[in-house]
Amino acid sequence: MDHDVVVVGSVNADLVLEVPRHLHPGETLLGRDASVLPGGKGANQAVAAARLGADVAMVGAVGTDPNADVALAELRRAGVDLAAVRRVEGPTGLAVVTLADDGENSIIVIPGANSTTDVAAVEAAASTIAGAAVCVLQAEIPLDAVGRAAHLAHEAGRRVVLNVAPACRLPLDVLRLADPLVVNEHEAAILLGADPGTAVPAEQTVRELAELGVGSVVLTLGAAGVVGLDATGTWSLPARPVTPRDTTGAGDAFVGALAVGLAQGDPARDAALLATRVAAASVQRLGAQLSYPWKDDPLP
Incomplete structure (x- = not known):
C-alpha cells in the first residue's frame, strides 16, 4: 500500500479569539x-496521524490567499503527502474559533476552497x-x-473511518461502509x-447506531470517555484526567490517532485507548x- 492513512477532507486556517467567556x-x-493557526477537521486528523509516525496522504484544497500557507504549514512539517x-482560485477555508477561559469553544466554519x-x-x-490502508x-x-x-475505499478493500462531524444526515449506503462510525452524542442524535438534548444511555446509543448496519461504532463522550461496539461486543474506556487549556481539535486528535491504531492492525478498543491518550x-x-503530540512525546 502507498500510505497507512489517507484523509479526505477540509483544510482551513483557524482564527482563534481568546475571550473570558462566551458571548450572549x-x-x-x-x-x-487573536491568532491565525492551521486547522480544518481533515487537516487536523491528518496531522494527528502523521505526528504519531503514520505515512499519511491528504486529499483536499486550499485557496490562493495568504491563509493557504498557514493552513498547510503543519501538514508539511508533519510530512503529510x-x-x-x-490550489484553487479564491479563499482558503476559514474557521472562527471563540475560546473561553474554561477551555470550551464555539466555532463557525466558512468552507472556502473546501467546497471544491x-x-x-x-x-x-x-x-x-x-x-491507503485506512481512509478517514x-x-x-x-x-x-x-x-x-x-465507496472508492471500500471497493478497494480498505477500512473506512467515518467521522460524521459537523453533525449531518448521510445516506444509509454511505454510513454502512463505516468501520468504525465515529460520532459524539450530539452527532449521534442527529x-x-x-x-x-435528550439524555440517552451511551450503550443504547451505540446499539441503535449499529442497527443502522455499520461495521462498528465509537461514541466519544468528552470527559466521560468513550463507548464502542464491534464484533467483540460493547466496551468502554475512561477519559484521561487532565486540566484542559483548549479543547479545539481534540475530537480530530482522537480520530487521527484511532486511524493510526487501526492501520497498525490494532483492535478498535486498543486503537481507541491510544486515541483517548x-x-x-x-x-x-x-x-x-500545534497541540498534537509527536510519536515519542509522553502521553497522559
Missing part, C-alpha cells in the same frame, strides 16, 4: 488575544484513496464527495433523528494541530 446574543465583549491537495473538494476532485484522487472522512466537504470517497494530550495546549 447582542453583546460586545473585549477579548484578550500533499500531492492531492489542490467535490466528487470530481475525489475521482481525480482515486488511486491515492484506494492505496468527515463532513466539512460536500457530502456527495464523502460518499464517493467511502443521525438517529432524536432530540440532541492523544486527545487528552492535545487539550493541554492552545490550538488544534
